[in-house]
Amino acid sequence: MSAMILVVEDEPAIRELVVLNLQQAGHRPVVADSAEQALALIRETLPDMILLDWMLPGMSGVELARRLKADGRTRGVPIIMLTARGDEQDKITGLETGADDYITKPFSPREMNARIKAVLRRRAPQMAGDVVEVTGLRLDPATHRVTGNDRPIELGPTEFRLLHFLMAHPERVYSRAQLLDQVWGNHVFVEDRTVDVHIRRLRCALEATGHDGLVQTVRGSGYRLSVHPNS
Amino acid sequence: MSAMILVVEDEPAIRELVVLNLQQAGHRPVVADSAEQALALIRETLPDMILLDWMLPGMSGVELARRLKADGRTRGVPIIMLTARGDEQDKITGLETGADDYITKPFSPREMNARIKAVLRRRAPQMAGDVVEVTGLRLDPATHRVTGNDRPIELGPTEFRLLHFLMAHPERVYSRAQLLDQVWGNHVFVEDRTVDVHIRRLRCALEATGHDGLVQTVRGSGYRLSVHPNS
DNA sequence: GCCAATATGACAGTTTGATGACAAAAAATC
């Protein structure tokens, strides 16, 4: 539910209101008043999503979106365009350049939040804040609780995030490096093998309700959360 | 559904029309003809909702909305903006984002009532003015009283707001930053750690009636009010 | 059996939250 969202908007009034709204929704807004500044910020840390004003002084929002989509590092970051009016042409151009959605001003906070959540759910499910459940194992990000067959399970912060990520992307194998990027953050320097240890701790905690079998090892590749028996 | 609704509108004709409508719908309208007067009224008693003309002499409606949203005490009060359709598009653009909804003039009574009802239905629970109760712990916003198993509990202002917010949003985890935004108001500059201290004071006060267990720590995430045992 | 990959247990450093004390600020009282 808590995503780092970059807001690129040159008009201070609108920018502040958007920021306020994002905070209220539990996100962490970061602001830039120009495409250039946005690029600088993105170079430092990759946001989870970008809210991008269509019209910007200097490099336009469209141009910025195009650049981001051209760069492999930033291609995956969802972009929502803020456009002045529901101009069909803008819409087409915007979606062509790779925007994931667009919002036409004036917009209600409710609409904005709904669209943000929808895009997050599509691109980064573990950020959407939805309850995830797999065969009796249930994780609720909002209350930060995990239960197995309705019995509470205690997890440390890292194990919680790890399980959350795996449950949000079931049936798919992730390498240790990928897990480090997704769960730890893509800037930290930790040993690959550390993942093993946390996987073990997670399995340990899940053992109490017999859900430890869900976390499977894929030899030579990484780990996976799957409902299907392993071998 | 009877709510106290503050109408901020400088033009007498429209004001009266709106007031009449509200009365007919069973609400209790209170009027102000300027943002300044509105602030004065709000200082006395918190309305359940605000209908706000965006064009006002002196402080504009937009500015008022921003102030209200910046103050922890008033930020939960739903705001519906009244905007004139004929006004310059670009001025209106995005300005309503501080509001929960907006109505463009001229509007039908039917539309107004529908929107009011919708907003009231989903308004922030702690602003409803309703008594909140959790397992014998009871907080009455109207009388500003807290009791545990019918025994009075003394709380400082901050602890009261903190408890109120938590009780209005039970089971959900809030980070220190979120609590500072929601309870203190997001303009203040206070240390994150200060939240810890107030949580402790709150627990201290609740200890007398054995309700201190409700306020739970979620390591690495924040705090939560929950009826479920922690460990 | 041999090799490589993974599991496991232990450990020390680090982070995080709880707690008590304190002074500034605000409110209430005289």
Next chain:
DNA sequence: GATTTTTTGTCATCAAACTGTCATATTGGC
């Protein structure tokens, strides 16, 4: 207007939980 009293934010310190790494055991593939 001065003086208590209450409230508030910050800090230093302590205990507990968590984390990353390593050494060693175990497993699976050939």
